[in-house]
Amino acid sequence: MNPDALARAVKEQSRQHGFVLAGITTPHPPPHFNSFQAWLDSGQHADMAYLADDRSRARRADPCLILPECRSILVLGMPYSNPQSAPLSNEPDTPRGRVAAYAWGDDYHLVIPKKLQALVTFIEEQLGQPIPNRYYTDTGPLLERDLAQRAGLGWIGKNTCLIAPQQGSYFFLAEILLGLELPPDPPFTLDHCGNCTRCIESCPTGCILPNRTMDARRCISYLTIENKNEIPPELRPLLQNWVFGCDICQMACPWNNRFAPLAGYPAFAPRPGIPNPVLAEDMALSAGEFNQKFKDSPVKRAKHRGYLRNILSVIDN
Numbered sequence: 001m002n003p004d005a006l007a008r009a010v011k012e013q014s015r016q017h018g019f020v021l022a023g024i025t026t027p028h029p030p031p032h033f034n035s036f037q038a039w040l041d042s043g044q045h046a047d048m049a050y051l052a053d054d055r056s057r058a059r060r061a062d063p064c065l066i067l068p069e070c071r072s073i074l075v076l077g078m079p080y081s082n083p084q085s086a087p088l089s090n091e092p093d094t095p096r097g098r099v100a101a102y103a104w105g106d107d108y109h110l111v112i113p114k115k116l117q118a119l120v121t122f123i124e125e126q127l128g129q130p131i132p133n134r135y136y137t138d139t140g141p142l143l144e145r146d147l148a149q150r151a152g153l154g155w156i157g158k159n160t161c162l163i164a165p166q167q168g169s170y171f172f173l174a175e176i177l178l179g180l181e182l183p184p185d186p187p188f189t190l191d192h193c194g195n196c197t198r199c200i201e202s203c204p205t206g207c208i209l210p211n212r213t214m215d216a217r218r219c220i221s222y223l224t225i226e227n228k229n230e231i232p233p234e235l236r237p238l239l240q241n242w243v244f245g246c247d248i249c250q251m252a253c254p255w256n257n258r259f260a261p262l263a264g265y266p267a268f269a270p271r272p273g274i275p276n277p278v279l280a281e282d283m284a285l286s287a288g289e290f291n292q293k294f295k296d297s298p299v300k301r302a303k304h305r306g307y308l309r310n311i312l313s314v315i316d317n
């Protein structure tokens, strides 16, 4: 099979596995690596030290350090639920929290790698031989948004999210590094943000910076998920009712409001009791009940202790 036909077949196959976006780029250094370095050097990554070590920086600068045989990178997008699909219930006597929509269903770290392996197997079957490969979603040492933009999937918006014209930004990114030359797609060169600044105005903590990066130290998503310490008292009133993650800057985006579908890939459909948890009920969960309620859910990342800390901060509000 010639490389053009193989690229078409792989993209078609990726759709069968639930990816709504697929593009190919080269393993050349990503275009905004210097912005990433500046972001780290100014401490805006907070306590996410894993982003800043020398090994991680070197690999993000040069994907061939991950896979020396790499000749192309397949970049994919799989949609999760639109947060507008479960509007916050407003019974006055039952205070509820909000969980970011990416975490309503099964953990994407468990769902997506199986699909990526299936795509590698498909490619190897087409060629009749093993192909060097590495695949990731979220946890790999790659600048996923930069690679996605260069693979033609969409543009990096002012809220720093990768936005696809027909899809909005409610999707996960994933990549397969391949020791195989496939024709790269043209980068996405347009910037459809224009004069809009809705995400910047809507962010409760004002952490979105004018250079398409953010100060994670103030981001509700960081404070309620990655942060293992106390939430600084001066930021607690700004959490509104977000007990895990935050979708505000995406919900403000006209591209999501116009184009994002309501439902994502079925495994990410909301589980009962997760999108708008009753605060008093989740506050009373024992460690065992927490682990049971959030089995195979992204919410487990906060751990029982972090989730209770978040609920307490929201109750204080």
Ligand code: B12
Pocket: 030, 032, 033, 035, 036, 039, 048, 100, 101, 102, 137, 138, 139, 140, 141, 142, 143, 144, 145, 146, 147, 156, 159, 160, 161, 162, 163, 169, 170, 171, 172, 173, 174, 211, 212, 213, 214, 216, 219, 221, 222, 225, 226, 244, 245, 246, 247, 249
């Ligand atoms: C660390 C991290 C976070 C941190 C910091 C986020 C941030 N914006 O930097 C925190 C915990 C806050 C976070 C929050 C969220 N995250 Co997160 N996160 C990551 C992670 C692991 C690394 C991101 C990173 O390197 N940040 C540093 C900045 C500097 O890099 P960047 O975000 O890629 O931004 C690029 C632009 O700034 C660009 N750039 C710089 N200057 C300029 C100038 C111009 C003109 C342009 C066009 C671009 C540009 O270069 C940067 C480098 O590529 C990625 C996975 C990965 N390996 O990439 C997921 C990832 C970005 N997160 C993801 C998600 C889903 C979220 C949340 C929506 C979860 C939630 N609902 O709570 C929020 C979104 C908040 C937001 N507005 O970004 C998805 C995003 C998918 C998408 N459509 O964009 C990713 C890709 C994971 C995945 N595989 O799906 N996240």
Ligand code: SF4
Pocket: 159, 202, 203, 204, 205, 206, 207, 208, 214, 218, 219, 220, 221, 246, 247, 248, 249, 250
């Ligand atoms: S996720 Fe929330 S806190 Fe973070 S930048 Fe977006 S609106 Fe601001």
Ligand code: SF4
Pocket: 157, 158, 159, 160, 192, 193, 194, 195, 196, 197, 198, 199, 200, 249, 252, 253, 254, 255
């Ligand atoms: S809200 Fe406006 S400025 Fe922000 S990402 Fe969406 S289009 Fe761009």
